[in-house]
Amino acid sequence: MTQTVRVLLVEDHTIVREGLKALLTATEDLEVVGEVADGRAAVEAAERLAPDVVVMDINMPKLDGVGATREIREKVNAPRVLILSMYDGEEYVRPAIRAGASGYLLKGSGLSDLVTAIREVAGGNAFFSPTVAKILLQESRGERSVKEAPDPADSLTKREREVLTLVGEGKSSPEIAKILGLSVKTIEGHRGRIMAKLGVHNVAGLVRQAIRIGLVSAEH
Incomplete structure (x- = not known):
């Protein structure tokens, strides 16, 4: 059967x-x-x-x-x-x-x-x-029309992706800390590392990156 x-x-x-x-x-x-x-x-x-x-x-x-x-x-x-x-x-x-x-x-x-x-x-x-x-x-076959550079987002850890997702959803560091059960200082540390990896310098840049790599929708 x-x-x-x-x-x-x-x-x-x-x-x-x-x-x-x-x-x-x-x-x-x-x-x-x-x-x-x-x-x-x-x-x-x-x-x-x-x-x-x-x-x-x-x-x-x-x-x-x-x-x-x-x-x-x-x-x-x-x-x-x-x-x-x-x-x-x-x-x-x-x-x-x-x-x-x-x-x-x-x-x-x-x-x-x-x-x-x-x-x-x-x-x-x-x-x-x-x-x-x-x-x-x-x-x-290595026949890409345009050679792709590695995506910096691939280097993000699972926790960093969680934090970036919540930033993309408009959550503040204290809100993210409460959701994930971490300290605000720890969240700020994650945000700093995410910014360094993705080459952005502010929250707006983080939100754009969250949308680009599919962690949140542009319609959110």
Whole structure:
């Protein structure tokens, strides 16, 4: 008997999300166990519902798909993540894969491609749309059109990412200290190290960086 794949849908457009749910529910070996509309809710739901695969949009409120993917994949026994997006540019694909996504499918793909992608990702394989696969192949061959410099954000520790996320959400150092159970002095130390690593000099710069690397949404 074929094992059922448990799927969590993460999509901020209600019509799109409901359409995907209806299509996947009609597929015998797929079960939609939850649906949410933002990245923060996705992280919580992934831990609470324990799906096999999270089908994740990129552009969402509160926390975008890259940031949500990163947080989900950091958990123990984390589900696999399949990005389902309308964006196929390198600036979207590479961060998503670095964050831990196992697949990247474009929204213009057919239902059969989506079902296949979910099954492949659930089985521990990777699945990419042809355009995305080409980008990754070029990268593996060293054929990038523009040589990428290492992203300074990659050097941030997990705690520094937590602090930067809260700064991006508009929290003050005392508020962050209370949320994380740390002293204000410790939070200020983290902020100083984050600024040094990212090359910014004020709170506005930290907020821009938090948005750029997907820790918070520009709509927050």
